[in-house]
Amino acid sequence: MYSRAYQRLVAIPPLLWISAFLLVPYISLFCISFWQVHSQQIVHQWTLHNYGQLVGNPVYLEVLGRSARIAASVTALSLLLGIPLAYCIALRAGRARNLLYQLVIIPLWVSYLVRAYAWKTILGGNGVLNTLLIHFGVLHEPATFLLYSPFAVILTLTHIYTPFVFLPAYASMAHIPKALIEASKDLGASPARSFWTVVFPLSLPGIVAGATFAFVLSLGDFISPLLIGGPNGIMISNIVVSLFGAAYDWPLGSAISLCILILVVGLIAFTESLEKRLRLGGGR
Amino acid sequence: MSEPLLTIAGVNKSFGSTKVLQDVSLTIANGEFLTILGESGSGKTTLLRIIAGFEQADGGTLTMQGASLSERPANRRHINTVFQNYALFPHLTVFENIAYGLRAKRVPPSEIKTRVDAALAQMRMAEMAARRPSQLSGGQQQRVALARALVNRPALLLLDEPLSALDASLRVHMQSELKALQRDTGITFVFVTHDQEEAITLSDRIAILRHGRLEQLDTPRDLYNRPRTAYVATFIGKANLLPNGMAVRPENVQVFAPGSVTPPKDSQSWTGTVKRIVFAGASDLIEVECSEGVTLNARVPSGGSYPPTVQLIVAREHLIPVA
Amino acid sequence: MRSKISWVHAHSLLVFAFLYLPILVLIVYSFNGESVAGFPPHGWTLRWYHELFADDALWSSVENSLLVAAAAVALALLFGVPAALALDRASFPGKQIFRRLVLLPLILPGIITGLSLLTLFAAANTRLSLLTVAIGHGTALISVAVTELTAGLQKFERVLEEASRDLGASEWYTFRRVTLPSLKLPIIAAALLIFTLSLDEIAVSFFLVGRDNTLPLEIWSRLRRGITPEINAVSTLIFAFSVVTIVLWFKLRAAED
Numbered sequence: 129m130y131s132r133a134y135q136r137l138v139a140i141p142p143l144l145w146i147s148a149f150l151l152v153p154y155i156s157l158f159c160i161s162f163w164q165v166h167s168q169q170i171v172h173q174w175t176l177h178n179y180g181q182l183v184g185n186p187v188y189l190e191v192l193g194r195s196a197r198i199a200a201s202v203t204a205l206s207l208l209l210g211i212p213l214a215y216c217i218a219l220r221a222g223r224a225r226n227l228l229y230q231l232v233i234i235p236l237w238v239s240y241l242v243r244a245y246a247w248k249t250i251l252g253g254n255g256v257l258n259t260l261l262i263h264f265g266v267l268h269e270p271a272t273f274l275l276y277s278p279f280a281v282i283l284t285l286t287h288i289y290t291p292f293v294f295l296p297a298y299a300s301m302a303h304i305p306k307a308l309i310e311a312s313k314d315l316g317a318s319p320a321r322s323f324w325t326v327v328f329p330l331s332l333p334g335i336v337a338g339a340t341f342a343f344v345l346s347l348g349d350f351i352s353p354l355l356i357g358g359p360n361g362i363m364i365s366n367i368v369v370s371l372f373g374a375a376y377d378w379p380l381g382s383a384i385s386l387c388i389l390i391l392v393v394g395l396i397a398f399t400e401s402l403e404k405r406l407r408l409g410g411g412r
Numbered sequence: 413m414s415e416p417l418l419t420i421a422g423v424n425k426s427f428g429s430t431k432v433l434q435d436v437s438l439t440i441a442n443g444e445f446l447t448i449l450g451e452s453g454s455g456k457t458t459l460l461r462i463i464a465g466f467e468q469a470d471g472g473t474l475t476m477q478g479a480s481l482s483e484r485p486a487n488r489r490h491i492n493t494v495f496q497n498y499a500l501f502p503h504l505t506v507f508e509n510i511a512y513g514l515r516a517k518r519v520p521p522s523e524i525k526t527r528v529d530a531a532l533a534q535m536r537m538a539e540m541a542a543r544r545p546s547q548l549s550g551g552q553q554q555r556v557a558l559a560r561a562l563v564n565r566p567a568l569l570l571l572d573e574p575l576s577a578l579d580a581s582l583r584v585h586m587q588s589e590l591k592a593l594q595r596d597t598g599i600t601f602v603f604v605t606h607d608q609e610e611a612i613t614l615s616d617r618i619a620i621l622r623h624g625r626l627e628q629l630d631t632p633r634d635l636y637n638r639p640r641t642a643y644v645a646t647f648i649g650k651a652n653l654l655p656n657g658m659a660v661r662p663e664n665v666q667v668f669a670p671g672s673v674t675p676p677k678d679s680q681s682w683t684g685t686v687k688r689i690v691f692a693g694a695s696d697l698i699e700v701e702c703s704e705g706v707t708l709n710a711r712v713p714s715g716g717s718y719p720p721t722v723q724l725i726v727a728r729e730h731l732i733p734v735a
Numbered sequence: 736m737r738s739k740i741s742w743v744h745a746h747s748l749l750v751f752a753f754l755y756l757p758i759l760v761l762i763v764y765s766f767n768g769e770s771v772a773g774f775p776p777h778g779w780t781l782r783w784y785h786e787l788f789a790d791d792a793l794w795s796s797v798e799n800s801l802l803v804a805a806a807a808v809a810l811a812l813l814f815g816v817p818a819a820l821a822l823d824r825a826s827f828p829g830k831q832i833f834r835r836l837v838l839l840p841l842i843l844p845g846i847i848t849g850l851s852l853l854t855l856f857a858a859a860n861t862r863l864s865l866l867t868v869a870i871g872h873g874t875a876l877i878s879v880a881v882t883e884l885t886a887g888l889q890k891f892e893r894v895l896e897e898a899s900r901d902l903g904a905s906e907w908y909t910f911r912r913v914t915l916p917s918l919k920l921p922i923i924a925a926a927l928l929i930f931t932l933s934l935d936e937i938a939v940s941f942f943l944v945g946r947d948n949t950l951p952l953e954i955w956s957r958l959r960r961g962i963t964p965e966i967n968a969v970s971t972l973i974f975a976f977s978v979v980t981i982v983l984w985f986k987l988r989a990a991e992d
Binding site for chain 3: 129130131133134135136137138139141142143145146149150151152153154156157160209210212213215216217220230231232233234235237238239240241242243245246247249250256287290291319340341344345347348349350351354355365368369372378381382385388389392393396
């Protein structure tokens with residue numbers, strides 16, 4: 129229906145820009161990851177040295193493992209918080225539904241940095257949490273693990289990503305035809321049973337999407353660890369940041385970045401095929 | 413017939429592996445009201461879209477007033493369309509909707525005003541000029557869609573089931589309006605519908621499409637009295653299909669008490685039992701199960717009473733050979 | 736049916752409390768009389784807001800952020816609108832790869848987007864500046880523009896374009912007078928979202944910034960040096976701004992339906 133000229137006119141400019149500023153940078157990252165640094169200079173010698181370092185160095189592996197654990201914890205907690213919230217607002221909130229939905233979205237729009245900083249205030253030695261816990265006799269002195277620890281990172285990132293898990297889960301649930309849930313009730317199912325046998329399976333594609341989002345972005349986060357992670361909260365992206373900064377080893381940093389990139393792409397491909405299979409089973 | 417306005421010759425169209433139109437040929441005369449009639453899946457909408465220029469035929473030719481139409485894009489044919497759901501521009505007023513085609517062709521503003529006002533007056537929509545489509549009723553939207561197309565003075569107007577979205581009484585009203593409009597403007601109308609009553613009421617000629625093929629092209633009267641195939645016979649009006657390859661219209665089946673009349677020469681006759689009498693207003697339809705395993709319907713004036721067994725006679729001239 | 740309040744509702748209430756606790760803390764502390772973030776806050780003062788408004792370096796970074804955000808919106812829409820149209824109606828080799836590439840920055844950690852562009856700029860010997868930051872934001876946020884516009888295009892009825900062509904309009908005329916007007920709301924919604932995301936962006940900016948800081952990076956560098964109570968004040972202001980923006984965005988979305 130659209131002429132060749134029309135199609136070309138809309139397709140070519142974005143293609144060019146995306147190639148130049150998205151594709152070429154990835155390719156550049158790819159190339160650098162195979163080069164090396166000799167006396168403060170990047171030498172264009174092709175080698176697998178950097179990848180060897182990644183696999184061989186126990187420090188990197190440990191940080192990667194910790195990052196994965198933190199990301200998994202964040203995802204799990206976000207799901208725990210976000211899914212019942214989505215269920216409550218989508219299906220048990222009546223007319224308050226739209227307003228409550230907007231209330232969940234608002235924190236998303238507040239600056240990430242601002243929220244991380246707020247947690248710093250709350251979790252500090254003199255902060256809200258410690259003071260309350262001491263006041264109620266739960267603790268005798270401030271708990272130091274609250275701040276500058278993996279715990280702080282997990283807490284902050286959960287706060288950030290719960291709304292991100294909520295969004296697709298809510299969208300899926302809101303799209304479930306009311307008739308299905310009514311049929312379930314009509315056939316005698318309790319609310320809990322209706323949830324596990326009807327709502328949950330049909331919203332699984334949305335849940336999987338949200339979980340992937342939370343996991344990937346937590347894994348790649350470097351701001352929270354720097355702000356409140358402390359020495360034990362260092363994550364893989366922090367290593368990359370220092371390699372591109374003071375530690376000056378762009379090739380190694382690129383190698384790690386490329387691995388993260390491939391991991392993300394692989395994860396997306398996997399969850400997409402998972403979603404497809406889930407959708408075919410049920411849902412729209 | 414004088415020089416035809418549009419000649420469609422050997423048109424084929426497939427979507428993927430589905431053959432939607434097969435070797436369709438017909439000519440459209442200047443100033444006629446032609447209906448393309450068919451069930452869903454018959455290819456009628458596709459044919460219309462090919463004429464309008466929204467689809468390209470895979471094979472065959474389209475010629476209008478001697479010139480080939482196929483290479484001309486949709487916006488350069490002197491053909492306008494009234495779409496099924498009107499496709500009025502929601503962000504423009506009624507006036508601007510009607511003026512759209514004129515503005516696109518850079519008609520001078522003063523002339524636009526004159527012509528659009530005239531079109532509005534013709535459709536009795538003058539007070540609606542500043543309204544938006546969402547503020548109009550279905551019937552009003554339809555008239556705007558008509559005005560929008562006709563104001564461009566097309567050589568050919570295509571109407572894609574324009575009345576199907578209206579409810580019954582409005583439909584009948586709009587049918588007569590459309591017929592009058594076509595007569596007054598003299599513009600050739602090509603009308604697509606699946607409703608055979610509508611087709612019979614409105615058309616000078618009807619082209620019946622079935623599974624992508626042209627089944628028959630004739631005036632309504634000829635289609636009714638001389639259907640060429642069993643499909644046409646049963647599609648237009650009711651028909652009894654006889655095992656010997658003939659068809660007969662129910663009103664031509666005469667009902668008598670058994671043995672009371674001798675069948676004339678060359679007529680066909682049966683005896684059978686009356687299964688049902690269906691009231692149909694001015695007439696009754698009698699369903700008779702005959703001894704040869706044939707069931708016939710006879711149309712009789714309403715209110716008569718009949719014995720359980722009857723004799724049916726059909727005169728020779730009412731037997732129609734159908735393929 | 737019995738009482739409708741159940742553990743699900745209680746759970747949701749707790750989650751809301753969790754989500755809003757830090758924000759409330761911020762707002763309260765921005766008026767805190769004491770400069771140290773102890774609990775409970777003492778006194779009530781507008782001092783931090785006063786100091787904030789006198790802080791030239793901070794306002795200069797706000798100005799930078801606004802410039803970058805505006806440039807990012809322009810860039811993202813300039814390429815995002817055609818990209819969405821191309822994905823909706825053009826066919827070309829590599830279309831699916833293109834789609835994935837465009838949408839990748841949505842889920843890819845910002846560090847990767849930032850670093851990859853850094854290597855490009857380094858190879859091209861380009862000095863880092865607000866321009867490089869704007870290019871980074873704009874390119875990454877094409878994904879948001881495409882997402883919003885694709886949703887809008889799906890609601891759009893193609894038959895309107897056919898009607899326009901039927902009435903004699905060229906493709907360009909049709910685009911101008913029928914297609915684009917129908918995309919007005921999605922474009923504005925996208926612009927709003929892109930603007931807000933760019934203002935808050937930190938990961939990509941981190942690697943592409945030159946001499947001039949954006950607001951998040953300015954806040955970041957101060958946080959690294961130590962807690963300054965002004966930060967609470969500026970955070971509260973950012974929160975207020977965000978709320979206004981999101982209410983606007985919701986109204987736009989509602990108007991689209």
